[in-house]
Amino acid sequence: MKFELETTLRGATNLELLEELRRCASELGRDTITQAGFAKIGKGHPTTITRRFGSWPQALDMAGLRPSRSKIGISDDELFENLRNVWMFLKRQPRYGEISKPPSQFSTSPYEKRFGGWTNALKKFVEWVNEEDESKHVPKARKHIVPDNRPSRDQSSRRTKRNISERQRFRILLNAGFRCQSCGASPLTSSGTELHVDHIMPWSKGGETIDDNLTCKCKQCNLGKGNAFKY
Structure with missing residues (x-):
């Protein structure tokens, strides 16, 4: 059996310390790394980094990495959007341990602290996805006069926008x-399957951007549909 000395950061140059930061971030598949993450996979202790460069954010900046964020400054929307992105990536509900892996930007910790547990976080996420917004219902049409030289169904009479929001698309x-x-x-x-969310009644033909007028189709079926509408 071959014995080898374990390499550490003691005595390392600044360039070597910065390279170790980049290596650890790359190993995690991220563009940043927290002190806790570095303590697990790095070749030394985070204090070696902070003492050398003054602070952890300063070290990350010098290494060309994105500053890691404090859990305090993370909004509910950011946590939910991150969960949605992971859900979209996996094409299913993320399991507890999966939220701490790429492409997630956060671990389970902020979810548990903010919502009192992972299960509660998932429940709040479902409520967030299903929240009422302008895309889930059609408001009352506003009265307007249509000039004789314009079609009766023009953009000014629209009650919803054409663009489908990310939250609605996920829904x-x-x-x-x-x-x-x-x-x-x-x-x-x-x-190789690519899914699109598009209007059933085309928006150009008067269809509104509401859940009941949206469908999920693969790229081949959606492109084949074109601007046609099947009753």
Whole structure:
């Protein structure tokens, strides 16, 4: 059996310390690293870094990494958007341990501290996804006069915007089980499947951007649909 001395950061140059920061961040697949993360996989203790460069954020900046963020400054929306991104990446509900891995930007800690546990965080996330917004209902139409030389259904009479919000897009994909509503194709079973969320009644033909007028289709089925509408 071959014995080797364990390498540490004691006596390392500034360049070597910065390179170790970059190595650890790369190993985690991220563009930043926390002191806790460095303590687990780094070749030394975080205090070696902070003493040399004055502070952890300063060291990250000199290493060309993104400053890690304090849990205090993270908003509920940021936590929910991160959870949505991980859910979209996995095409299913993330498990407890998966939220601490890339592409997640946060660990389970801020979720547990903010919402009193992982299960409660998931419940609050579902409420957030299903919150009422302008895309879930059509407000009352405003009275307006349509000039004779303009079509009766123009953009000024729209009650919803054309663009589909990220929250609404996720809601439609989730309700569809991440499967094409025409052919059943899914990235869960075929890695090359690309899903689109689009209007059933085309927006150009008067369709509104509401959940009931949106569907999930694979790229092939959606492009084949074009601007047609099947009753």
